[in-house]
Protein backbone atom coordinates (compact mmCIF):
# COMPACT_ATOMS: atom_id res chain seq x y z
CA UNK A 1 0.00 0.00 0.00
CA UNK A 2 2.60 2.48 1.19
CA UNK A 3 5.13 1.26 -1.33
CA UNK A 4 2.68 1.60 -4.17
CA UNK A 5 1.80 5.13 -3.03
CA UNK A 6 5.49 5.98 -3.09
CA UNK A 7 5.79 4.54 -6.53
CA UNK A 8 2.81 6.54 -7.76
CA UNK A 9 4.39 9.70 -6.48
CA UNK A 10 7.73 9.15 -8.12
CA UNK A 11 6.37 7.54 -11.28
CA UNK A 12 6.45 10.73 -13.39
CA UNK A 13 10.05 11.42 -12.42
CA UNK A 14 11.05 7.84 -13.20
CA UNK A 15 9.28 7.99 -16.53
CA UNK A 16 11.03 11.26 -17.41
CA UNK A 17 14.42 9.80 -16.54
CA UNK A 18 13.68 6.67 -18.56
CA UNK A 19 12.63 8.74 -21.58
CA UNK A 20 15.74 10.90 -21.43
CA UNK A 21 17.91 7.79 -21.20
CA UNK A 22 16.08 6.18 -24.10
CA UNK A 23 16.55 9.37 -26.10
CA UNK A 24 20.28 9.48 -25.34
CA UNK A 25 20.76 5.81 -26.15
CA UNK A 26 18.69 6.06 -29.33
CA UNK A 27 20.50 9.09 -30.67
CA UNK A 28 23.90 7.55 -29.88
CA UNK A 29 23.05 4.11 -31.22
CA UNK A 30 21.67 5.35 -34.54
CA UNK A 31 24.26 8.10 -34.78
CA UNK A 32 21.69 10.80 -35.45
CA UNK A 33 23.52 13.99 -36.36
CA UNK A 34 23.02 16.79 -33.83
CA UNK A 35 21.67 19.25 -36.42
CA UNK A 36 18.70 16.93 -36.86
CA UNK A 37 18.05 15.68 -33.39
CA UNK A 38 20.49 16.50 -30.60
CA UNK A 39 21.00 14.22 -27.64
CA UNK A 40 20.19 15.29 -24.06
CA UNK A 41 23.90 15.44 -23.36
CA UNK A 42 24.50 17.89 -26.18
CA UNK A 43 21.60 20.02 -25.02
CA UNK A 44 23.06 20.08 -21.54
CA UNK A 45 26.42 21.15 -22.95
CA UNK A 46 24.76 23.99 -24.83
CA UNK A 47 23.08 25.04 -21.62
CA UNK A 48 26.42 25.22 -19.94
CA UNK A 49 28.07 27.04 -22.79
CA UNK A 50 25.33 29.61 -23.40
CA UNK A 51 24.19 30.08 -19.84
CA UNK A 52 24.25 33.86 -20.10
CA UNK A 53 22.23 34.38 -23.30
CA UNK A 54 19.81 31.59 -22.39
CA UNK A 55 19.08 33.06 -18.97
CA UNK A 56 18.69 36.53 -20.43
CA UNK A 57 16.27 35.22 -23.05
CA UNK A 58 14.36 33.20 -20.48
CA UNK A 59 14.04 36.23 -18.23
CA UNK A 60 12.78 38.39 -21.12
CA UNK A 61 10.20 35.77 -22.04
CA UNK A 62 9.21 35.34 -18.42
CA UNK A 63 8.41 38.92 -17.63
CA UNK A 64 6.70 39.59 -20.96
CA UNK A 65 4.53 36.55 -20.25
CA UNK A 66 3.80 37.69 -16.72
CA UNK A 67 2.74 41.15 -17.85
CA UNK A 68 0.44 39.64 -20.49
CA UNK A 69 -0.87 37.15 -17.97
CA UNK A 70 -1.49 39.89 -15.40
CA UNK A 71 -3.50 41.78 -17.99
CA UNK A 72 -5.37 38.57 -18.80
CA UNK A 73 -6.29 38.09 -15.14
CA UNK A 74 -7.52 41.66 -14.78
CA UNK A 75 -9.55 41.67 -17.98
CA UNK A 76 -10.66 38.03 -17.68
CA UNK A 77 -11.95 38.53 -14.14
CA UNK A 78 -13.75 41.74 -15.05
CA UNK A 79 -15.39 40.34 -18.17
CA UNK A 80 -16.16 37.06 -16.42
CA UNK A 81 -17.77 38.93 -13.56
CA UNK A 82 -19.79 41.00 -15.98
CA UNK A 83 -21.14 38.14 -18.07
CA UNK A 84 -21.53 35.82 -15.09
CA UNK A 85 -23.65 38.28 -13.15
CA UNK A 86 -25.89 39.64 -15.86
CA UNK A 87 -27.89 37.63 -18.32
CA UNK A 88 -28.07 40.46 -20.80
CA UNK A 89 -24.31 40.90 -20.73
CA UNK A 90 -23.90 37.17 -21.14
CA UNK A 91 -26.18 37.08 -24.15
CA UNK A 92 -24.43 40.07 -25.70
CA UNK A 93 -20.77 39.40 -24.93
CA UNK A 94 -20.35 35.64 -24.87
CA UNK A 95 -20.92 34.81 -28.56
CA UNK A 96 -18.56 37.62 -29.53
CA UNK A 97 -15.89 36.28 -27.22
CA UNK A 98 -16.26 32.77 -28.57
CA UNK A 99 -15.85 34.07 -32.11
CA UNK A 100 -12.85 36.09 -31.08
CA UNK A 101 -11.27 33.15 -29.30
CA UNK A 102 -11.62 31.07 -32.44
CA UNK A 103 -9.31 33.42 -34.37
CA UNK A 104 -5.85 31.79 -34.59
CA UNK A 105 -3.57 34.04 -32.56
CA UNK A 106 -0.64 33.39 -34.91
CA UNK A 107 -2.62 35.29 -37.54
CA UNK A 108 -2.93 38.30 -35.27
CA UNK A 109 0.76 38.70 -34.53
CA UNK A 110 1.66 40.32 -37.89
CA UNK A 111 -1.13 42.84 -37.34
CA UNK A 112 0.16 43.59 -33.87
CA UNK A 113 3.60 44.15 -35.37
CA UNK A 114 2.18 46.76 -37.70
CA UNK A 115 0.54 48.50 -34.76
CA UNK A 116 3.23 48.17 -32.13
CA UNK A 117 6.41 47.43 -34.05
CA UNK A 118 9.03 44.80 -33.33
CA UNK A 119 9.66 44.32 -29.62
CA UNK A 120 7.81 43.39 -26.48
CA UNK A 121 4.47 44.97 -27.39
CA UNK A 122 3.23 42.11 -29.59
CA UNK A 123 4.55 39.58 -27.04
CA UNK A 124 2.60 41.04 -24.15
CA UNK A 125 -0.54 41.42 -26.23
CA UNK A 126 -0.40 37.92 -27.70
CA UNK A 127 0.14 36.40 -24.27
CA UNK A 128 -2.82 38.39 -23.03
CA UNK A 129 -5.11 37.61 -25.96
CA UNK A 130 -4.45 33.91 -25.85
CA UNK A 131 -4.88 33.48 -22.09
CA UNK A 132 -7.73 35.72 -20.91
CA UNK A 133 -10.47 33.58 -22.41
CA UNK A 134 -10.29 30.56 -20.06
CA UNK A 135 -10.15 32.90 -17.07
CA UNK A 136 -13.22 34.77 -18.23
CA UNK A 137 -15.21 31.63 -18.98
CA UNK A 138 -14.38 30.02 -15.67
CA UNK A 139 -15.26 33.05 -13.57
CA UNK A 140 -18.54 33.37 -15.45
CA UNK A 141 -19.36 29.69 -15.01
CA UNK A 142 -18.61 29.76 -11.31
CA UNK A 143 -20.79 32.81 -10.80
CA UNK A 144 -23.67 31.53 -12.87
CA UNK A 145 -24.09 28.17 -11.14
CA UNK A 146 -26.41 28.79 -8.21
CA UNK A 147 -28.92 26.22 -7.02
CA UNK A 148 -32.44 27.61 -7.36
CA UNK A 149 -33.25 26.55 -3.78
CA UNK A 150 -30.38 28.49 -2.32
CA UNK A 151 -31.40 31.44 -4.41
CA UNK A 152 -34.90 31.26 -2.90
CA UNK A 153 -33.52 30.96 0.62
CA UNK A 154 -31.54 34.16 0.10
CA UNK A 155 -34.03 36.09 -1.98
CA UNK A 156 -36.77 35.66 0.57
CA UNK A 157 -34.51 37.39 3.08
CA UNK A 158 -34.32 40.37 0.79
CA UNK A 159 -30.88 39.55 -0.61
CA UNK A 160 -29.85 41.80 -3.46
CA UNK A 161 -28.03 40.54 -6.54
CA UNK A 162 -24.84 41.95 -5.14
CA UNK A 163 -25.24 40.01 -1.85
CA UNK A 164 -25.71 36.78 -3.71
CA UNK A 165 -22.68 37.48 -5.91
CA UNK A 166 -20.41 38.30 -3.01
CA UNK A 167 -21.60 35.69 -0.52
CA UNK A 168 -22.15 32.80 -2.88
CA UNK A 169 -21.05 33.52 -6.43
CA UNK A 170 -17.50 34.71 -5.87
CA UNK A 171 -16.44 32.08 -3.32
CA UNK A 172 -17.96 29.43 -5.54
CA UNK A 173 -16.10 30.81 -8.57
CA UNK A 174 -12.72 30.67 -6.80
CA UNK A 175 -11.87 27.03 -7.57
CA UNK A 176 -12.85 27.62 -11.19
CA UNK A 177 -10.68 30.72 -11.21
CA UNK A 178 -7.59 29.02 -9.81
CA UNK A 179 -8.18 26.07 -12.08
CA UNK A 180 -8.22 28.42 -15.05
CA UNK A 181 -5.01 30.17 -13.98
CA UNK A 182 -2.89 27.11 -14.45
CA UNK A 183 -4.32 26.60 -17.95
CA UNK A 184 -3.99 30.28 -18.78
CA UNK A 185 -0.36 30.59 -17.68
CA UNK A 186 0.78 27.83 -20.04
CA UNK A 187 -1.20 29.44 -22.85
CA UNK A 188 0.39 32.80 -22.05
CA UNK A 189 3.87 31.28 -22.56
CA UNK A 190 2.72 29.93 -25.90
CA UNK A 191 1.54 33.40 -26.86
CA UNK A 192 4.78 35.11 -25.89
CA UNK A 193 6.98 32.63 -27.71
CA UNK A 194 4.76 32.83 -30.77
CA UNK A 195 5.15 36.59 -30.91
CA UNK A 196 8.87 36.44 -30.20
CA UNK A 197 9.40 34.04 -33.07
CA UNK A 198 7.71 36.23 -35.65
CA UNK A 199 8.23 39.68 -34.28
CA UNK A 200 10.63 39.54 -31.36
CA UNK A 201 14.05 40.90 -30.83
CA UNK A 202 14.59 39.08 -27.57
CA UNK A 203 13.35 36.14 -25.56
CA UNK A 204 13.37 32.39 -25.96
CA UNK A 205 11.21 32.49 -29.08
CA UNK A 206 13.66 34.76 -30.78
CA UNK A 207 16.57 32.58 -29.61
CA UNK A 208 14.96 29.42 -30.98
CA UNK A 209 14.19 31.15 -34.25
CA UNK A 210 17.75 32.39 -34.66
CA UNK A 211 19.34 29.10 -33.59
CA UNK A 212 17.07 27.20 -35.95
CA UNK A 213 17.95 29.37 -38.93
CA UNK A 214 21.62 28.78 -38.17
CA UNK A 215 21.09 25.01 -37.96
CA UNK A 216 22.14 25.05 -34.31
CA UNK A 217 19.66 22.46 -33.16
CA UNK A 218 21.18 21.74 -29.75
CA UNK A 219 20.78 25.42 -28.80
CA UNK A 220 17.23 25.54 -30.16
CA UNK A 221 16.42 22.49 -28.05
CA UNK A 222 18.01 24.09 -25.03
CA UNK A 223 15.61 27.00 -25.58
CA UNK A 224 12.70 24.58 -25.78
CA UNK A 225 13.73 22.97 -22.53
CA UNK A 226 14.03 26.36 -20.85
CA UNK A 227 10.54 27.43 -21.90
CA UNK A 228 9.02 24.10 -20.84
CA UNK A 229 10.65 24.29 -17.46
CA UNK A 230 9.29 27.80 -16.88
CA UNK A 231 5.79 26.92 -18.01
CA UNK A 232 5.78 23.76 -15.91
CA UNK A 233 7.06 25.56 -12.83
CA UNK A 234 4.35 28.21 -13.15
CA UNK A 235 1.71 25.53 -13.69
CA UNK A 236 2.83 23.76 -10.53
CA UNK A 237 2.85 27.04 -8.62
CA UNK A 238 -0.74 27.78 -9.58
CA UNK A 239 -1.97 24.31 -8.89
CA UNK A 240 -0.31 24.53 -5.48
CA UNK A 241 -2.08 27.83 -4.84
CA UNK A 242 -5.32 26.26 -6.02
CA UNK A 243 -4.98 23.34 -3.60
CA UNK A 244 -4.11 25.53 -0.68
CA UNK A 245 -6.77 28.18 -1.11
CA UNK A 246 -9.90 26.28 -2.02
CA UNK A 247 -9.44 22.98 -0.25
CA UNK A 248 -13.18 22.65 0.25
CA UNK A 249 -13.67 22.09 -3.47
CA UNK A 250 -11.48 19.01 -3.50
CA UNK A 251 -12.99 17.04 -0.64
CA UNK A 252 -14.75 14.01 -1.94
CA UNK A 253 -18.35 13.95 -0.88
CA UNK A 254 -19.73 17.46 -0.78
CA UNK A 255 -21.33 17.23 -4.19
CA UNK A 256 -22.42 20.80 -4.81
CA UNK B 257 -65.25 34.56 4.16
CA UNK B 258 -64.50 31.90 6.75
CA UNK B 259 -64.96 32.80 10.38
CA UNK B 260 -61.24 32.87 11.09
CA UNK B 261 -60.39 35.11 8.14
CA UNK B 262 -59.95 38.22 10.29
CA UNK B 263 -57.47 36.65 12.63
CA UNK B 264 -55.81 34.31 10.14
CA UNK B 265 -52.03 34.53 9.87
CA UNK B 266 -52.00 33.21 6.33
CA UNK B 267 -54.99 34.14 4.24
CA UNK B 268 -55.32 33.03 0.60
CA UNK B 269 -58.46 34.13 -1.20
CA UNK B 270 -59.15 32.53 -4.55
CA UNK B 271 -55.51 32.57 -5.59
CA UNK B 272 -54.44 31.49 -9.08
CA UNK B 273 -50.98 31.49 -10.56
CA UNK B 274 -49.78 31.03 -14.11
CA UNK B 275 -45.99 31.16 -14.42
CA UNK B 276 -45.95 33.54 -17.37
CA UNK B 277 -48.18 35.52 -19.66
CA UNK B 278 -48.38 32.84 -22.32
CA UNK B 279 -49.45 30.23 -19.81
CA UNK B 280 -51.89 32.73 -18.37
CA UNK B 281 -53.37 33.44 -21.80
CA UNK B 282 -53.62 29.71 -22.43
CA UNK B 283 -55.39 29.30 -19.12
CA UNK B 284 -52.70 26.96 -17.81
CA UNK B 285 -52.36 27.59 -14.13
CA UNK B 286 -49.84 25.93 -11.83
CA UNK B 287 -52.25 26.38 -8.93
CA UNK B 288 -55.94 27.23 -9.03
CA UNK B 289 -58.57 28.67 -6.78
CA UNK B 290 -56.65 28.35 -3.56
CA UNK B 291 -58.63 29.37 -0.51
CA UNK B 292 -56.95 28.84 2.78
CA UNK B 293 -56.81 30.34 6.23
CA UNK B 294 -54.10 29.38 8.66
CA UNK B 295 -54.19 30.47 12.29
CA UNK B 296 -51.17 31.96 14.02
CA UNK B 297 -48.82 29.21 15.19
CA UNK B 298 -50.61 26.54 13.21
CA UNK B 299 -48.63 23.71 11.67
CA UNK B 300 -49.96 22.74 8.26
CA UNK B 301 -48.80 20.06 5.89
CA UNK B 302 -49.44 19.85 2.17
CA UNK B 303 -49.41 16.52 0.42
CA UNK B 304 -49.99 15.72 -3.21
CA UNK B 305 -48.47 14.09 -6.27
CA UNK B 306 -45.30 15.47 -7.88
CA UNK B 307 -45.80 18.51 -10.04
CA UNK B 308 -49.15 19.41 -8.53
CA UNK B 309 -48.00 22.84 -7.43
CA UNK B 310 -46.76 22.44 -3.86
CA UNK B 311 -43.55 24.34 -4.44
CA UNK B 312 -45.52 26.93 -6.33
CA UNK B 313 -47.69 27.39 -3.27
CA UNK B 314 -44.53 27.98 -1.22
CA UNK B 315 -43.41 30.67 -3.64
CA UNK B 316 -46.74 32.40 -3.26
CA UNK B 317 -46.68 32.16 0.53
CA UNK B 318 -43.20 33.70 0.72
CA UNK B 319 -43.92 36.45 -1.76
CA UNK B 320 -41.29 35.18 -4.20
CA UNK B 321 -44.09 35.16 -6.76
CA UNK B 322 -47.20 37.26 -6.92
CA UNK B 323 -50.54 35.64 -7.78
CA UNK B 324 -52.04 36.05 -11.24
CA UNK B 325 -55.44 36.37 -9.60
CA UNK B 326 -56.69 36.56 -6.06
CA UNK B 327 -55.43 38.02 -2.79
CA UNK B 328 -52.83 36.87 -0.33
CA UNK B 329 -52.46 38.41 3.11
CA UNK B 330 -49.88 37.25 5.57
CA UNK B 331 -49.66 38.48 9.12
CA UNK B 332 -52.40 40.99 8.33
CA UNK B 333 -50.52 42.58 5.43
CA UNK B 334 -51.06 42.15 1.70
CA UNK B 335 -48.01 40.41 0.24
CA UNK B 336 -46.09 42.67 -2.12
CA UNK B 337 -42.62 41.15 -2.25
CA UNK B 338 -40.33 38.60 -0.59
CA UNK B 339 -41.35 38.12 3.03
CA UNK B 340 -38.44 38.37 5.42
CA UNK B 341 -40.52 36.87 8.18
CA UNK B 342 -40.12 33.51 6.48
CA UNK B 343 -37.37 30.94 6.61
CA UNK B 344 -37.04 28.19 4.01
CA UNK B 345 -35.43 24.78 3.81
CA UNK B 346 -35.51 22.27 0.99
CA UNK B 347 -34.72 18.66 0.29
CA UNK B 348 -31.17 19.60 -0.69
CA UNK B 349 -29.51 21.20 2.34
CA UNK B 350 -27.55 23.52 -0.01
CA UNK B 351 -25.05 24.57 2.63
CA UNK B 352 -22.05 26.51 1.39
CA UNK B 353 -19.07 24.14 1.43
CA UNK B 354 -16.51 26.83 2.20
CA UNK B 355 -18.27 27.87 5.39
CA UNK B 356 -18.31 26.01 8.66
CA UNK B 357 -21.66 24.84 9.99
CA UNK B 358 -22.01 27.81 12.33
CA UNK B 359 -21.05 30.26 9.58
CA UNK B 360 -23.62 28.67 7.31
CA UNK B 361 -26.28 29.19 9.95
CA UNK B 362 -25.18 32.81 10.33
CA UNK B 363 -25.59 33.56 6.62
CA UNK B 364 -29.15 34.93 6.85
CA UNK B 365 -28.07 37.38 9.55
CA UNK B 366 -25.54 38.82 7.13
CA UNK B 367 -28.36 39.56 4.74
CA UNK B 368 -31.58 40.38 6.54
CA UNK B 369 -32.24 43.58 8.45
CA UNK B 370 -31.95 44.58 11.27
CA UNK B 371 -29.24 41.98 11.86
CA UNK B 372 -27.33 42.96 8.77
CA UNK B 373 -26.42 46.46 9.99
CA UNK B 374 -25.39 45.13 13.39
CA UNK B 375 -23.59 42.08 12.14
CA UNK B 376 -20.01 43.25 12.62
CA UNK B 377 -20.70 44.73 16.03
CA UNK B 378 -22.81 41.90 17.40
CA UNK B 379 -21.14 38.97 15.71
CA UNK B 380 -20.24 37.34 19.05
CA UNK B 381 -23.80 37.47 20.25
CA UNK B 382 -25.20 36.12 16.97
CA UNK B 383 -22.65 33.36 16.88
CA UNK B 384 -23.62 32.37 20.40
CA UNK B 385 -27.21 32.20 19.25
CA UNK B 386 -26.33 30.05 16.25
CA UNK B 387 -24.36 27.67 18.44
CA UNK B 388 -27.25 27.36 20.90
CA UNK B 389 -29.61 26.57 18.05
CA UNK B 390 -27.23 23.98 16.63
CA UNK B 391 -26.93 22.35 20.03
CA UNK B 392 -30.68 22.23 20.29
CA UNK B 393 -30.93 20.16 17.11
CA UNK B 394 -28.20 17.82 18.29
CA UNK B 395 -25.24 19.26 16.41
CA UNK B 396 -23.14 20.08 19.47
CA UNK B 397 -19.53 19.42 18.57
CA UNK B 398 -20.12 19.91 14.85
CA UNK B 399 -20.44 23.68 14.85
CA UNK B 400 -16.99 24.26 13.44
CA UNK B 401 -16.97 21.37 11.02
CA UNK B 402 -17.53 21.85 7.33
CA UNK B 403 -20.68 20.57 5.62
CA UNK B 404 -18.80 17.80 3.86
CA UNK B 405 -17.80 16.45 7.24
CA UNK B 406 -21.47 16.02 8.20
CA UNK B 407 -23.91 13.26 7.33
CA UNK B 408 -27.00 14.02 5.24
CA UNK B 409 -29.23 14.18 8.30
CA UNK B 410 -26.83 16.52 10.08
CA UNK B 411 -26.65 18.79 7.05
CA UNK B 412 -30.42 18.94 6.99
CA UNK B 413 -30.51 19.91 10.67
CA UNK B 414 -28.04 22.70 9.94
CA UNK B 415 -30.18 23.78 7.01
CA UNK B 416 -33.23 24.04 9.30
CA UNK B 417 -31.17 26.06 11.77
CA UNK B 418 -30.25 28.40 8.94
CA UNK B 419 -33.93 28.80 8.18
CA UNK B 420 -34.70 29.64 11.83
CA UNK B 421 -31.77 31.80 12.88
CA UNK B 422 -33.51 35.11 12.18
CA UNK B 423 -36.52 33.96 14.21
CA UNK B 424 -38.99 33.94 11.35
CA UNK B 425 -42.70 33.85 12.05
CA UNK B 426 -43.17 31.32 9.30
CA UNK B 427 -41.09 28.25 8.46
CA UNK B 428 -41.48 26.74 5.00
CA UNK B 429 -40.17 23.24 4.48
CA UNK B 430 -40.31 21.77 0.99
CA UNK B 431 -39.85 18.00 1.26
CA UNK B 432 -37.10 18.55 3.81
CA UNK B 433 -36.71 14.92 4.85
CA UNK B 434 -37.27 13.34 1.46
CA UNK B 435 -33.66 12.28 0.96
CA UNK B 436 -33.12 10.78 4.42
CA UNK B 437 -33.40 7.22 5.65
CA UNK B 438 -36.41 6.25 7.74
CA UNK B 439 -34.64 6.39 11.12
CA UNK B 440 -33.02 9.75 10.54
CA UNK B 441 -36.29 11.06 9.22
CA UNK B 442 -38.16 10.13 12.39
CA UNK B 443 -35.42 11.68 14.48
CA UNK B 444 -35.83 14.91 12.57
CA UNK B 445 -39.61 14.81 12.96
CA UNK B 446 -39.07 14.96 16.71
CA UNK B 447 -36.54 17.77 16.45
CA UNK B 448 -38.92 19.79 14.32
CA UNK B 449 -41.78 19.02 16.70
CA UNK B 450 -39.72 20.26 19.66
CA UNK B 451 -38.58 23.43 17.94
CA UNK B 452 -42.12 24.21 16.95
CA UNK B 453 -43.55 23.41 20.38
CA UNK B 454 -41.05 25.78 21.94
CA UNK B 455 -41.25 28.68 19.50
CA UNK B 456 -44.69 28.34 17.91
CA UNK B 457 -43.86 29.78 14.53
CA UNK B 458 -46.16 28.87 11.66
CA UNK B 459 -45.02 25.89 9.65
CA UNK B 460 -45.90 24.93 6.11
CA UNK B 461 -44.53 21.49 5.43
CA UNK B 462 -44.63 20.01 1.95
CA UNK B 463 -44.18 16.27 1.97
CA UNK B 464 -44.82 13.03 0.14
CA UNK B 465 -44.97 11.12 3.36
CA UNK B 466 -48.49 10.85 4.79
CA UNK B 467 -47.26 9.54 8.14
CA UNK B 468 -45.00 12.54 8.42
CA UNK B 469 -47.82 14.95 7.71
CA UNK B 470 -50.18 13.32 10.22
CA UNK B 471 -47.56 13.06 12.94
CA UNK B 472 -46.47 16.68 12.71
CA UNK B 473 -49.32 18.82 11.45
CA UNK B 474 -52.45 20.35 12.92
CA UNK B 475 -54.04 20.40 9.50
CA UNK B 476 -53.23 18.40 6.40
CA UNK B 477 -54.19 19.68 2.97
CA UNK B 478 -54.32 17.38 -0.01
CA UNK B 479 -53.61 18.86 -3.42
CA UNK B 480 -54.90 17.50 -6.69
CA UNK B 481 -52.75 16.83 -9.70
CA UNK B 482 -52.03 19.83 -11.90
CA UNK B 483 -53.61 22.25 -12.08
CA UNK B 484 -53.13 22.19 -8.34
CA UNK B 485 -56.13 22.73 -6.13
CA UNK B 486 -56.65 22.04 -2.48
CA UNK B 487 -59.20 19.25 -2.50
CA UNK B 488 -59.18 17.92 1.06
CA UNK B 489 -58.62 19.63 4.38
CA UNK B 490 -58.12 17.28 7.29
CA UNK B 491 -57.85 18.48 10.86
CA UNK B 492 -55.58 16.14 12.82
CA UNK B 493 -57.15 15.85 16.26
CA UNK B 494 -54.44 13.70 17.79
CA UNK B 495 -53.45 15.02 21.22
CA UNK B 496 -50.17 16.80 21.75
CA UNK B 497 -47.40 16.34 22.64
CA UNK B 498 -47.17 13.48 20.20
CA UNK B 499 -44.55 10.81 20.61
CA UNK B 500 -43.34 8.49 17.88
CA UNK B 501 -45.29 5.63 19.48
CA UNK B 502 -48.49 7.31 18.36
CA UNK B 503 -47.68 6.42 14.78
CA UNK B 504 -48.37 2.79 15.62
CA UNK B 505 -51.82 3.41 17.10
CA UNK B 506 -55.05 2.58 15.39
CA UNK B 507 -56.25 6.20 15.44
CA UNK B 508 -53.12 7.33 13.63
CA UNK B 509 -53.17 4.68 10.94
CA UNK B 510 -56.88 5.33 10.35
CA UNK B 511 -56.14 8.94 9.52
CA UNK B 512 -53.26 7.96 7.27
CA UNK B 513 -55.48 5.45 5.49
CA UNK B 514 -58.23 8.00 5.06
CA UNK B 515 -55.81 10.47 3.46
CA UNK B 516 -54.40 7.67 1.38
CA UNK B 517 -57.91 7.03 0.14
CA UNK B 518 -58.34 10.66 -0.90
CA UNK B 519 -55.10 10.58 -2.83
CA UNK B 520 -56.12 7.34 -4.49
CA UNK B 521 -59.38 9.00 -5.48
CA UNK B 522 -57.52 11.92 -7.00
CA UNK B 523 -55.37 9.58 -8.99
CA UNK B 524 -58.44 8.03 -10.53
CA UNK B 525 -59.94 11.39 -11.39
CA UNK B 526 -58.15 11.26 -14.69
CA UNK B 527 -60.24 12.23 -17.74
CA UNK B 528 -61.36 8.64 -18.28
CA UNK B 529 -63.23 8.47 -15.02
CA UNK B 530 -64.51 12.03 -15.24
CA UNK B 531 -66.34 11.09 -18.39
CA UNK B 532 -68.59 8.68 -16.51
CA UNK B 533 -71.38 10.50 -14.61
Ligand SMILES: Nc1ncnc2c1ncn2[C@@H]1O[C@H](COP(=O)(O)OP(=O)(O)O)[C@@H](O)[C@H]1O
Nearest residue numbers: 275276286305306307308309310311312313482
Ligand atom coordinates in the same frame (compact mmCIF):
# COMPACT_ATOMS: atom_id res chain seq x y z
N1 LIG C 1 -40.58 28.45 -13.09
C1 LIG C 1 -41.57 27.80 -13.69
N2 LIG C 1 -42.02 28.17 -14.92
C2 LIG C 1 -43.03 27.53 -15.52
N3 LIG C 1 -43.69 26.49 -15.00
C3 LIG C 1 -43.32 26.06 -13.78
C4 LIG C 1 -42.24 26.67 -13.07
N4 LIG C 1 -42.10 26.04 -11.89
C5 LIG C 1 -43.02 25.07 -11.87
N5 LIG C 1 -43.78 25.06 -13.00
C6 LIG C 1 -44.89 24.18 -13.30
O1 LIG C 1 -45.87 24.33 -12.31
C7 LIG C 1 -46.41 23.08 -11.94
C8 LIG C 1 -46.23 22.86 -10.45
O2 LIG C 1 -44.88 22.75 -10.13
P1 LIG C 1 -44.35 22.63 -8.63
O3 LIG C 1 -45.01 23.67 -7.82
O4 LIG C 1 -42.87 22.65 -8.67
O5 LIG C 1 -44.87 21.18 -8.21
P2 LIG C 1 -44.51 20.29 -6.93
O6 LIG C 1 -43.63 21.09 -6.03
O7 LIG C 1 -45.82 19.95 -6.33
O8 LIG C 1 -43.83 19.05 -7.44
C9 LIG C 1 -45.69 22.04 -12.76
O9 LIG C 1 -46.54 21.69 -13.83
C10 LIG C 1 -44.47 22.72 -13.26
O10 LIG C 1 -44.10 22.25 -14.51
Ligand SMILES: [Mg+2]
Nearest residue numbers: 307310311430
Ligand atom coordinates in the same frame (compact mmCIF):
# COMPACT_ATOMS: atom_id res chain seq x y z
MG1 LIG D 1 -41.68 20.65 -5.40
